[in-house]
Amino acid sequence: MRDRIDTGIIGTGTKGTIWKGIAERHPSFNLTAISDAHRPNIPRSESFSYYVDYRDLLSSGVEAVFVAPQTRYRARVVTEALGRGIHVLCDVPPGRSVQDIRAIIAAEKKARGTVLSFAFSHRFCGAVLRVKEMIHSGTYGKILWMKGVFGKSGGEDFESTWRSNREWAGGGILLDQGIHMLDLFRFFAGDFTEVKSFVTTSFWNIPLEDNAFALLRNSQNQVAVIHASSAHWKNSFAIEICLENGYFVIRGDLSPRGEYGPREELIVYPRQFADGKNVNGIFEESVTLFDAGARYEHEADSFADCIYDGSKVPRGSSGDALQAMKLVYRIYRGDAVWRGRMDTPAV
Numbered sequence: 558m559r560d561r562i563d564t565g566i567i568g569t570g571t572k573g574t575i576w577k578g579i580a581e582r583h584p585s586f587n588l589t590a591i592s593d594a595h596r597p598n599i600p601r602s603e604s605f606s607y608y609v610d611y612r613d614l615l616s617s618g619v620e621a622v623f624v625a626p627q628t629r630y631r632a633r634v635v636t637e638a639l640g641r642g643i644h645v646l647c648d649v650p651p652g653r654s655v656q657d658i659r660a661i662i663a664a665e666k667k668a669r670g671t672v673l674s675f676a677f678s679h680r681f682c683g684a685v686l687r688v689k690e691m692i693h694s695g696t697y698g699k700i701l702w703m704k705g706v707f708g709k710s711g712g713e714d715f716e717s718t719w720r721s722n723r724e725w726a727g728g729g730i731l732l733d734q735g736i737h738m739l740d741l742f743r744f745f746a747g748d749f750t751e752v753k754s755f756v757t758t759s760f761w762n763i764p765l766e767d768n769a770f771a772l773l774r775n776s777q778n779q780v781a782v783i784h785a786s787s788a789h790w791k792n793s794f795a796i797e798i799c800l801e802n803g804y805f806v807i808r809g810d811l812s813p814r815g816e817y818g819p820r821e822e823l824i825v826y827p828r829q830f831a832d833g834k835n836v837n838g839i840f841e842e843s844v845t846l847f848d849a850g851a852r853y854e855h856e857a858d859s860f861a862d863c864i865y866d867g868s869k870v871p872r873g874s875s876g877d878a879l880q881a882m883k884l885v886y887r888i889y890r891g892d893a894v895w896r897g898r899m900d901t902p903a904v
Contacts, residue, residue, distance in 0.1 A: 562585055562620050562621050562861065562864060563589045564589065564590075564620065564621045565589065565615075565617065565619040565621075566591045566622070566625070567614060567623070567626055567634055568593055568627070570625060573648075576623035579854060583854070583857055585857075585861035586621070586857070589605050590607070590619055591606075591607050592608040592609065592613070593609075595627075611637075615638055615641055616641075620643065620644060621645070621646070621672075621864060622638050622644070624645055624646065624648060625648040627719050627725050628652065628653055628726050628733075629725045631648065631652050631657070635647050635651070635661050635673070636660055636661055636664040639661075639668040639673060640667070644860070644863075644864050645672070646675075646676060646856070646857070646860045648675075649676050649677055651675050652727065653726065653728070654727060658875070658879050659879070662875045662879060672860065672863045673875055674859070675873040675877065675878045676873060677873040678852050678853060678856055679737050679740070679852070680740070680744055680872040680873060681856050682810075682852050683821060683852075684807045684823040685744070688745070688798065688805050689744065689745065691803075691805070691825075692745060692800070696802065696803075698801025698802045699777070699779075699800060699801055700746050700779050700800050701779065701800060702782075703745065703780075703781040704781070704782045704783075704796070705738040705741065705742065705797075706785075706786075706793050706794070706796075707734045707735055707737065707738045707784075707785050707786075708785070708786040708794075709787050709816070710790050711761060715787065716762055716763055721764075721765060723765055728889070729758075729763065729765030729767060730766060730785045730787040731766055731769035731785045735769055735785030736881050736885055739884050741796060742773065742781045742783070743884070745798060746777070746781065748775060749781065749884065750775055751774040751775075752891045753771065754770060754771040754887075754888040754889075755770045755771075755892050756769045756888065756894075761787065761788065766895070767786065767787045767788045768788060769783070769784070769785045771783050783888075794809060794817045795808045795809075803825060803827050804826040805824070806822075806823070806824040806826075809822050819848070820847060822844065822845070823844070823845045823846075824844050825843045825845075826840055826842050
């Protein structure tokens with residue numbers, strides 16, 4: 558039986574609370590410490606220590622940390638943890654700029670044998686993994702194009718939250734949520750070489766984008782379209798993938814709060830041409846429903862396995878984080894107007 562890993566949680570917002578619950582019940586982790594300078598009144602427990610300063614947590618003897626504070630702190634926390642030889646699973650986005658992730662990678666190279674993983678959690682969703690398998694099988698041929706929407710409705714206090722502050726968040730909806738859709742595009746089709754985009758603040762009175770539209774193309778002539786929005790009025794997550802012999806639709810996101818619906822749905826349409834039987838749009842389809850969102854548990858399993866086995870991170874590596882961040886900033890700079898508002902280089 559493997560020894561449990563003494564583990565800390567840094568940041569107790571939505572994602573930090575998820576990691577806290579997983580660390581408390583996961584057989585590989587022993588939750589010993591929590592830190593959050595912005596929530597000093599969180600419920601205490603005799604089973605773990607509480608620290609206001611994350612550096613005290615890093616000095617407490619933890620072997621691994623789940624890092625989920627506000628975006629402005631992530632690069633700093635991760636580099637300090639790696640410098641102490643502590644394994645890290647960090648929330649996404651990994652920082653506010655490409656420079657942040659480059660600094661993290663530099664620290665990772667010095668911390669040989671230390672695991673660094675980023676929570677691109679959609680790579681662990683049931684529907685996503687099913688689609689990945691079907692693409693890999695070759696049955697449906699190569700990908701022709703993809704379309705993705707990641708939309709949320711902001712909220713009454715949206716303009717005053719830290720996510721709407723450039724200093725704290727770095728970017729708006731594209732960096733905050735759209736980065737996950739971009740990572741899925743890369744997961745399915747690899748890197749993209751061309752970017753055309755429009756980035757706007759259409760509704761909210763914030764210094765960051767509330768809508769981003771982009772066309773991407775890779776060296777295989779596969780095209781992807783993304784729309785990320787915090788002015789969508791109905792929270793939506795959907796990705797469409799068209800291949801030579803079929804068409805896949807993933808709809809819904811089993812988030813802990815259920816704001817994207819109660820289930821995750823995969824619809825598969827085999828390629829059919831209009832003829833006398835289906836000229837009115839009647840096509841064969843198969844629907845698979847996923848109603849148990851265990852992606853975070855599976856991600857924690859993968860993190861623990863890498864720590865125990867010394868293996869490479871299979872999904873959500875620092876390389877994945879770097880390429881996703883670079884793609885975000887290429888979209889920012891693809892809009893001539895928005896480019897003038899950026900104060901950091903893309904690479």
